[in-house]
Amino acid sequence: MTVQPCTVPAVSAERLDREDWLEAGLDALERGGVEAVAVVPLARSLGVTRGSFYWHFGSRGELLDGVLERWERVHSDEVLDALQAIEDPRRRLGALFERSASKPPSIFVRLLDAADREPAVKAVLERSARRRIEVLAQACREAGMSPAEARRRATLCYAAYVGLARMTADGSLDMSPRERAALSRHLLATLVP
Amino acid sequence: MTVQPCTVPAVSAERLDREDWLEAGLDALERGGVEAVAVVPLARSLGVTRGSFYWHFGSRGELLDGVLERWERVHSDEVLDALQAIEDPRRRLGALFERSASKPPSIFVRLLDAADREPAVKAVLERSARRRIEVLAQACREAGMSPAEARRRATLCYAAYVGLARMTADGSLDMSPRERAALSRHLLATLVP
DNA sequence: ACCTGAACACCGTTCAAGT
DNA sequence: ACCTGAACACCGTTCAAGT
Numbered sequence A, B: 001m002t003v004q005p006c007t008v009p010a011v012s013a014e015r016l017d018r019e020d021w022l023e024a025g026l027d028a029l030e031r032g033g034v035e036a037v038a039v040v041p042l043a044r045s046l047g048v049t050r051g052s053f054y055w056h057f058g059s060r061g062e063l064l065d066g067v068l069e070r071w072e073r074v075h076s077d078e079v080l081d082a083l084q085a086i087e088d089p090r091r092r093l094g095a096l097f098e099r100s101a102s103k104p105p106s107i108f109v110r111l112l113d114a115a116d117r118e119p120a121v122k123a124v125l126e127r128s129a130r131r132r133i134e135v136l137a138q139a140c141r142e143a144g145m146s147p148a149e150a151r152r153r154a155t156l157c158y159a160a161y162v163g164l165a166r167m168t169a170d171g172s173l174d175m176s177p178r179e180r181a182a183l184s185r186h187l188l189a190t191l192v193p
Numbered sequence C, D: 001a002c003c004t005g006a007a008c009a010c011c012g013t014t015c016a017a018g019t
Helices: A018-032 A039-046 A050-056 A060-084 A089-102 A106-114 A119-142 A147-170 A177-191 B018-032 B039-046 B050-056 B060-084 B089-102 B106-114 B119-142 B147-170 B177-191
Strands: none
Touching (some): A018 A050, A018 A106, A060 A089, A089 A119, A089 A177, A106 A119, A106 A147, A106 B106, A119 A147, A147 A177, A147 B119, A147 B147, A177 B147, A177 B177, B018 B039, B018 B050, B018 B106, B060 B089, B060 B119, B089 B119, B106 B147
């Protein structure tokens, strides 16, 4: 009697690969922030010992790199691509802030928090900032500003966004989501008249 | 032969009190940020074992509370008091940004970074934000804005400041100190015309 | 190829025992 | 009153040994 080989992947493979760890890591990042991307707890949740981890990754930092790369692809690239499609510059700016402000920016803030300790996070934030400032600056130029002025305004705009996100997270800004949204619009109206 | 009792405090007392730990903690905070306020390294630098620490404090968190309180008294209260003395509102605003931007805001940024993990830090930042926004708002009112408008502008202004501090720290903002100062002035001129 | 198990280093916390 | 010393829990990292 010959047994048919199983053609569908087993529900829970006994052996893991890099992919499994990365998935679990991203999940942990979304639930508990950068600190939650930790070897021992992850190993526990995968039903395996810590030693197993080090066959797939050289260090916890390497895992974090991979996890952040994934996060960036999903949560940053997609969003920016969608924005580029909006032609009216003012409307595009509005959409950038709308998107950024609506869903709780928890992961973003968690990344801000971790930037100091984690070089990998620093790099992600740097890219994120550069790209968003570029989107903002382009919209400003299309709205009629000089390149230098556009860059200044865009930078301030992004800085204010970062600051508002931070303040909302740590409770320095006690405002309802509605008030926050109004403040964002106010910011745009003030900086890009 | 009777020995004279020593009237000056010994250079290194064999026994420590709360004060010694707080001092060492503040020093550590300034050198290495919130994470550096750690029991074991501190004990080591004080030439004592970890067990000693727990006679003076209930936990590492309690130490951090005390250290932050001290930091706030020295680095926040003093500065704000000095500002209140400037009568011209525009000049006062300029001075607030000057002071905040000139000396590297490293501790401030470190606090921003730690807010997520450390409730004590959150409280400090909350107070700091409230007070600075109040100073900004008052200056705006004195410059002729309505109270509501003043509050909005002040909040945006502070948010931009927080964001700029953060971005400078993590390298998202690659600008010279001179450029940063110019940007700060630009911010003020834009938000408080 | 992937994993276990035990080791070591590091930090937070507790506590009985010392002075 | 203040401190030691040893214990325990937790996480990161290494590595010889298993399948």
